[in-house]
Amino acid sequence: MMMMMMKVSELVLVLSCVLCVSADVFHEDLAIGGCSDTDGEDMYSLDGEEKWYADFINKRGVEPQPSFMDHTSYREGTYEQAVTNQQICRSNLKNSRLGMKDIPVENDPPSGLIVYSRDEVELGVKNTLICHVSGFYPAPVNVSWTKNEQKVTEGTSINVPFPLKDGSFRQTSRLEFIPQLGDVYTCTVRHPALNQPLTRIWDVEVQQPSIGPAVFCGVGLTVGLLGVAAGTFFLIKGNECS
Known part of the structure; x- marks a missing residue:
């Protein structure tokens, strides 16, 4: 077809x-x-x-x-x-x-823009940031990256525009980076249909493991064991008295 x-x-x-x-x-x-x-x-x-x-x-x-x-x-x-x-x-x-010289130009701005890391973030461990743009026409879009407000070009790449079933396109840019606490990255997209660029911010955050459930579980287990020990002690004493 x-x-x-x-x-x-x-x-x-x-x-x-x-x-x-x-x-x-x-x-x-x-x-x-x-x-x-x-x-x-x-x-x-x-x-x-x-x-x-x-x-x-x-x-x-x-x-x-x-x-x-x-x-x-x-x-x-x-x-x-x-x-x-x-x-x-x-x-x-x-x-x-x-x-087609008299046919007006049609431009559709991006309808979706998200930034996320390829892998779970670990400080000091190499990772990849992904900036995914979708819903635009015509192709391509222009994508740029910054780190702490400084433009970054090294380690960046972008795939070719991919057509969607509604006639629009999607495109993905990648940035190789090493996460450090406090670093802030931005992905900025430019397209003829946009009056001003679209920007998404991504900052390095590492989720600390939650110790709450483990602590409460440990406390509950300890209290339970103490209760069993106390009950056993009084049961034995009661049998001796009788």
Whole structure:
């Protein structure tokens, strides 16, 4: 099934979506290619997980699959084909602008922005902050990080925009960091549909283990044992007197 999405004249996206059936299990295989004057995207995914995308800046294909997954490799020449697709896309974009010059631009601002840590926070232990943006159109968004009000670029990364079923996009930026008590981080998102940037604050907090239940449990157990001992003592004394 081929579907053309042209909500604005600045961006043309072609989506190819195939539903594969194996026994009683449905899988969604998605390919997306897109371009603008300055950006381009060519990506494949399975069940919402990115399997391969073209990195046009470093001129290579990327397989962002974690090590614990069954690795899928794409055939040689996939990146070169993505470059060719970009040339075709820009040619189509030029023709589309001629035919859509009077169509107003539609922009949808992000509807969701959350920041969270990948793992449970432990002071001094390397972790990853995740800034998840969703519900925006067109793609991409611009994401920036700060630590204690100082801009941070080292250790940051961002995935390619991922299309949602309503025609909007989601995108995720990551920041590798080492938690230290008192540090404050921010994730700021910029998009053409926003009058001002969106910012979320995340500060390092470590939950201390609660000792209350253990203390009360210990006190209760001690009182209970004392009660049993006292009862046994008086029972023995009563039997001796009789």
